[in-house]
Amino acid sequence: MKHLRLMVAAAAATVIGSLFLAVPANAQDVAPVSAQELAPAAEDPWNGQIFLTFDDGPGGSYTDEILAVLEENDAKATFFQLGVNANRDPAGSRAVLAAGHALGNHTWNHPDLTTLTRARIDSQINKTQNLLESYGAEVNCFRPPYGATNTKVNNRIAAAGLQRQMWNVDTKDWTRPGVDAIVDVLLGATPGDVVLMHDGGGDRSQTVEALEIALPQLAAKGYKFGISPKCSPA
Ligand SMILES: [Zn+2]
Numbered sequence: 001m002k003h004l005r006l007m008v009a010a011a012a013a014t015v016i017g018s019l020f021l022a023v024p025a026n027a028q029d030v031a032p033v034s035a036q037e038l039a040p041a042a043e044d045p046w047n048g049q050i051f052l053t054f055d056d057g058p059g060g061s062y063t064d065e066i067l068a069v070l071e072e073n074d075a076k077a078t079f080f081q082l083g084v085n086a087n088r089d090p091a092g093s094r095a096v097l098a099a100g101h102a103l104g105n106h107t108w109n110h111p112d113l114t115t116l117t118r119a120r121i122d123s124q125i126n127k128t129q130n131l132l133e134s135y136g137a138e139v140n141c142f143r144p145p146y147g148a149t150n151t152k153v154n155n156r157i158a159a160a161g162l163q164r165q166m167w168n169v170d171t172k173d174w175t176r177p178g179v180d181a182i183v184d185v186l187l188g189a190t191p192g193d194v195v196l197m198h199d200g201g202g203d204r205s206q207t208v209e210a211l212e213i214a215l216p217q218l219a220a221k222g223y224k225f226g227i228s229p230k231c232s233p234a
Pocket of ligand 1: 106146
C-alpha cells in the first residue's frame with residue numbers, strides 16, 4: 001500500500017514536473033507566434049485590406065447581388081463603371097454610391113484606348129467622368145479597358161486628373177471558369193492586393209457565388225475589404 005502510494009506520488013511528481021517543464025516550453029512557443037501575428041500588422045501599410053474591384057457595370061441584378069454580399073461581409077469596394085451602362089442604369093450607379101463604395105471611370109464603351117486618337121481618348125474619359133459626377137460621385141481613378149495602355153493613354157488619364165488603377169490579382173471571372181476557380185484565386189489574395197472582378201458584361205452569377213464563399217473565409221483570416229487608396233473619395 002505504501003509502495004503504491006509512493007508510486008502514485010512519483011507519478012504525480014512526474015506529471016507536475018512535466019507541467020512545470022511545459023510552462024517555459026509553451027511560453028517559448030507562444031511568444032514567437034504572437035510576434036509573427038503582430039509583425040505583419042505593424043509592417044502592413046494596407047491595414048489588412050484587400051481591394052476588391054468590379055468592372056464593366058452597372059450590371060443590373062448582378063450589381064445588386066454583389067452589393068448585398070459586400071454588405072453581409074462589411075466590405076467596401078471600387079466599381080469601374082462604363083458610361084454607356086451607367087447612362088442606361090443610373091440607379092445602378094447610385095446604389096453603389098449609396099452603399100459607401102467608390103466609383104471609378106472605365107471609359108464610355110470599353111474601347112482599346114491605345115488604338116484611339118488623343119481627342120477620342122479624352123472623349124471616352126471625360127464623357128464618363130461628367131456622367132458619374134452628375135450622380136454625385138467623386139471619381140478619382142481610372143482603369144483602361146483590357147488594361148491596355150501606353151504613354152499617350154497614361155498622359156490623357158493624368159490630364160483628366162485621374163489616377164490609373166490596374167490590378168495584380170485576376171480572377172478571370174469574365175471567362176466563367178467555374179465558382180471554385182474564382183474562389184481559389186480570391187482565397188490567395190492578401191492585404192494590398194487589387195483584385196479584378198466584373199459585375200457587368202454578362203452572366204456574373206459565378207462571381208456572386210464565389211464572393212459568397214470566399215469573403216467570409218478571408219474575413220476569418222482577419223482580412224478586411226476596402227476602397228483602393230487611389231480611388232477613395234477625399
Ligand atoms: Zn472592362
